[in-house]
Amino acid sequence: MKSLIAKLGMVFFALVVVLPVAWVFASSLKTNQQIIDSPFTNPIPPHFENFGKAWVAQDLGSGFILSLVVTLLTLVFLIPIGSMMAYALTRYKFKGSGFILSVVTLGMLFPNLLAAVPLFIMMAKVGWDDTIFGLVLAYVAYSIPFTVFVLSGFFSALPEELAEAATIDGAGHWGLFLKVMMPLAKPGIWVVVIFNSIGLWNEYNLAKILLLRHKTLPVGLADLISQQQYAGEWGSLFAGAVLVMLPILTMYMILKDKVQQAMLAGAIK
Template sequence: MDIDQDYTKNIQISKKTLLIDKLKKWARLTPSYFILGIWSLFTAFTILWVTASSFKSNRQLFKETWKIPTELHFENYVKAWTTVKMGTYFINSTIVVLSALVIVLFISAPVAYILSRVKFKGNNLILTLFIAGIGIPVQLLYIPLFVIMTDLGINNTMFGLGLLYVVVSIPFTVFILTGFFGSIPKELEEAGVIDGCSDFQVYWKIMFPLATPGLITAAIFNFIWLWNEYQIALVFINNPDLRTLPLGLYALSNAMQYTGDWVGLMAGVVIIMVPTILLYVILSEKMIAGITMGSVK
């Protein structure tokens, strides 16, 4: 009887302990969840308000600022796309960002694979140099890069801008892909060698497909940064016809003091936001899987 009572008492103590631990955990995490929740609501509200405002007229925007538009003015997008040349800027951004993205992944993936799977003298030093490259402010490189690109004759060109995007994106991409390749079991690599695969075949037919979530994650991070990049394009692009979307939006916002077409500005903002939002919505699951994969060694 005493044994049963002691057992029951221990169970009750254990339940109380678990309950106290859960309450402590919730008390510790609640402020973080609260801040993230408020920030998420603010971000969602801002996106929805800008999108709704882009379908209003200028008169309705100032008269009924917080109301849902009763009539959709699609001409705002037509005007932003054609008259303000946002369509041209959209094509410029698409060409330079996608081409830079493909080249970055094409260069960074094999480099990260070798640094994570092949042990050689200076391996850690090279990886450290890539990590150090992430910490170098790109603003410090503007003057020497401007001089070099001018001497090469590629300043103020789409090719030159794409080349700069590739160079500044490689250190981060190599760093993040090194973790992904390092998390893949070595037995899969050894099985490929036993089956007669060469080193390149092991990389291309086994390791590269397995690292797809990591490649998608790196692609999304780079795309979002390059798609919204402003400073490098501002310094190295002077031709109005070669502007990217952020430069075009900045020019549009400056023109507002003369035209007052604020709904056109809202339409331009939506044009910039849509690709990144769609990319994240479509590939969010693979991105989360890639982040989880790269965190496990």
């Protein structure tokens, strides 16, 4: 039996969470005048032209594509690199493996902006500042701590007998890793892919520091927000917010349990 207070509390909290998000979706379909008139004007008939304006005139379309490219490219490098590291550090005993693992996971403790000054200088010196390549490299590097931390948990939980059986069957180091261990660690791969996709799609700090001409979607949207007080293009601004929120929320609605597991993975250990 659940008390009335608990029920009311949940209803209140659910409304506080959902209403502002729903309000952004509704506002993205309104005219500027409707938005200025009142937050409660009716978004029907919907004004989808806000999305066209956001995509083309406000240039968020190129931000959307850039964010997509950067997220996917980072994952393509990060997942093999991270799984190889986690696998080698947990399934092989050698001097310093524990030390390396703790130094790598220590990276989760500090915000990346603390290293912003030297990172920016270093990128500028090798000419990778303001390039997608430089940003992807930085993203891979700063995603390694979480990825290795989570995957090493999954790899170290795999039974030793399987490895022994595969080795007796003649599997080499690579064969054992790629054909036996990686498929078994699939749940862990899911976790790091989902967690990193969300984090990379939304990433703001490094994109803001390392890119100047190009803007990822969050940075482009943030710039629009600071100009908005002069421009007054409210409809397309809210449409831009929908562009950044919709892919993540869609993924969440489809893969709810996997997303929740991924969000918890870095915390519960």
